[in-house]
Amino acid sequence: MWLFNSPIGRKVVMSLTGISLILFLTFHCCMNVVAFFSGECYNVICEFLGSNWYAVAGTLALAALAVIHIVYAFILTAQNRRARGNERYEVTASYKTVSWASQNMLVLGLIILIGLVLHLYNFWGNMMFAELANIQVAHDPADGFAWILETFSNPVYSVLYLVWIVALWYHLSHGFWSAFQTLGINGKIWLKRWQIIGCVYVTILMAVFAILVLAFWLGFAPSMCCA
């Protein structure tokens, strides 16, 4: 089938899964904004998600998207290297103009994957998984606010999360416009526009995550109460 067998088909799969993952991050970012204002309200969202069937279905869909995106990243990188040999770009004169992020998407992706494993261990493992497997953990599995407080009171985790967020910023700021280019947004003007829109959008998302880490690390977390 075209989507799986041809190089352009594989790039389309990468683009569509990438855009879907950015949409998830947008939801996750909006959810996390609530933690700036109230622990109690944040936990209402965590309880609503919990280990309910729709949250588990969402997690499985998300995992499938992430696995397809990662597997195709390896296939496409190997295919490009085979086609170009040691020369990673056909026209070496323009090599310098290719952004650092675009040359290092696979490495950035691997850093992001390691960070994601740590993040799932910190949160998903102590929340949804603990509830599903009926495992006793330090806090209530639905008390997302307590897990945030505990995770970012540890400076090692806070620094690792900030490094992870910077890697995500580089990866997404390139991936965003690259996805739209693959899906047919051509022409210099629109490409430039998508680059600017992508950069602003991704910067806002990552800034929210980073400021949350800093706020909880440095003791500016809100109280539990909604009022």
Ligand code: HEM
């Ligand atoms: C730095 C601030 C962040 C905080 C405080 C945070 C918090 C959380 C919490 C509380 C959960 C568990 C939700 C639940 O099971 O009800 C979760 C899950 C998750 N987070 Fe984050 N998160 C942060 C950043 C990120 C980033 C940057 C990513 C992007 C890669 C990410 C990806 C995920 C994924 C994939 C899950 C599992 C979702 C699921 O089970 O469907 N998180 N996060």
